[in-house]
Amino acid sequence: DTGVSQDPRHKITKRGQNVTFRCDPISEHNRLYWYRQTLGQGPEFLTYFQNEAQLEKSRLLSDRFSAERPKGSFSTLEIQRTEQGDSAMYLCASSLGGGRIYNEQFFGPGTRLTVL
């Protein structure tokens, strides 16, 4: 257990439905990342936050995706009008910010999304 939790662990939905995932990072970590991982591939970056500010979004993050971190603590990732291609593991990670040299990110267990 890394201290990063994600909810739910599994989600099955029908195409066209909206889904929302939650990530609770390690409490003192001010950076929070979302990644997506499909079968046989390494995780791919989606977006990340420094406190409540969303600093970067990948081109993978289409208009149907939105992420928030309203109080700089937990974060949510919403996918609207889900498509079968959205089926993947969604991973959240957190790290200490403030100019630390090295890039140790702590990952949660992920949310596995299946779109039927």
Add this chain to the structure above:
Amino acid sequence: DAKTTQPPSMDCAEGRAANLPCNHSTISGNEYVYWYRQIHSQGPQYIIHGLKNNETNEMASLIITEDRKSSTLILPHATLRDTAVYYCIGSSTGNTPLVFGKGTRLSVIA
């Protein structure tokens, strides 16, 4: 960030040392080499990182060649629980998004 190349899979006998290679010939002078691993159905886990000196911690050792174009992660006494996908990542700055490749799938065999 540097592109890294790793073999897709490797086997190792339980109790023996596992040596996982990584090529990063385009790595720049300020880029660190990071290793993460991902056990089945879990999120990735940080293992170790280095710049140009060899590094060792409680999990593994990292050997970086003098020209920094390649490195080797060493698990000194592999156990069945070390079966995982191992990712070698080059990253120039702290706390930025990690760029994962496909990694090496290590199978530790009893």
